[in-house]
Amino acid sequence: MDQYAVFGHPIKQSKSPFIHRLFAEQTQQQLEYGAIEPAEDGFVEAATAFFNNGGKGCNITMPFKLDAYHFATQLTERARMAGAVNTLKVLDDGGILGDNTDGAGLVADLLLNHVALEGKRVLMIGAGGAARGTLLPLLEQNVVMLQIVNRTTSKAQDLVDLFPNHQNIEATTFDALEAAEPFDVIINSTSASMSGELPPIPTSIINQYSSVYDMVYRQEPTVFINWAKQQGAAKGIDGLGMLVAQAAESFAVWRGIRPSMRQVLRELNKNLGRI
Ligand code: NDP
Incomplete structure (x- = not known):
């Protein structure tokens, strides 16, 4: 049986084993998917043992995405631009491919929710690892403008500087947003919602056509979605679909077959008590 796993610390709460087991059932792929929690400085040792024992591929979550980036012997373009790896795959020649499926997951979930990106003005709030991983896939959707705003302004500019050949990505500030036109799509990639906080964005950037x-x-x-809805936003979508979509993308990288997200999303929504 082909072996896959997710590496993280802590890993107990990870939904990846549940998601990938459902994907395997759905696509009738014979595989096992486990969860591995190395010590915080033990990724390389644990991943080496996993692949030496015949492991075919793995997901990587906090805090090992940078370790995995360095562990890979080859990187996809999207992993290189993300500066982080969430998917490793053993290659036929024994090398290890590092990929990052987070951005593809975000784009897939937006499109699944009928949020168009082509020709749209997009605001990314936040400039951490999650934001960075999604910029190239968003630009590849031919957005007309991608602005990045972050509490620490210099980090937004650092991300923009990664794309010297793109004219349609720029950094802005929360103050400058006061005078901005409403955005078609506003993505909150900050962890502010984890503590029930709102990033300081003005209400004027949202209208009835905005998707958040x-x-x-x-x-x-x-709290962010509630706030946006109160301002009249057309749609408010949270990151559960992104979680499932990035997993589906990893599954496709490993197995060459793309599972459907719907059944898994339904099960996760049930588990979360949302339906
Ligand atoms: P990082 O720690 O790399 O970055 C955190 C970002 O949030 C920074 O831009 C930081 O600003 C900003 N921030 C934190 N608190 C506040 C606040 N109170 N007000 C304004 N800005 C704030 O984290 P990641 O980028 O890796 O992850 C961000 C979030 O995205 C996490 O909650 C994570 O769970 C989620 N995520 C979800 C995924 C999914 O599949 N649904 C996938 C990946 C991530 P500053 O730079 O100024 O500190």
Whole structure:
């Protein structure tokens, strides 16, 4: 049986084993998917043992995405631009491919929710690892403008500087947003919702055509989604679908077959007590 796993610390709460077991059932793939929690400085040793024992691929979550980036012997373009790896796959020549499926997961979930990106003005709030991983996949959707705003302004500019050949990505500030036109799509990639906080964005950037996305998910709608809905946003979507979609993308990288997200999303929504 082909072996897969997720590496993280802590790993107990990870939904990846549940998601991938459902994907395997659904696509009738013979595989086992476990969860591995190395010591915080023990990723390389644990991953080496996993692949030496015949492991075919793995997901990587906090805090090992940078370790996995360095562990890979080859990187996809999207992993290189993300500066982090959430998917490793053993190659035929024994090398290890490092990929990052987070951005593809976000884009897939937006499109699944009928949020168009092509020709749209997009605001990314936050400039951490999650934001960075999604920029290239968003630009590849031919958005007309991608602005990044972050509490620490210099970090937004650092991300923009990764794309010297793209004219349609720029950094902005919360103050400058006061004078901005409403955005078609507003993505909150900060961890603010985890502590029930709102990033300081003005209400004027939202109108009835705006779709908002919060990468955080909760049993209840996040404070950001509630706030956006109160401002009349057309749609408010949380990050549960992104979680499932990035997993589906990893599964496709490993197995060459793309599972459907619907059944898994339904099960996760049930487990979270949302339906
Ligand atoms: P990082 O720690 O790398 O970055 C955190 C970001 O949030 C920074 O931009 C930080 O700003 C900002 N921030 C934190 N608190 C506040 C606040 N109170 N007000 C304004 N900005 C704030 O984290 P990640 O980028 O890796 O992850 C961000 C979130 O995305 C996490 O909650 C994570 O769970 C979620 N996520 C969800 C995924 C999914 O599949 N649904 C996938 C990946 C991530 P500053 O730079 O100024 O500190």
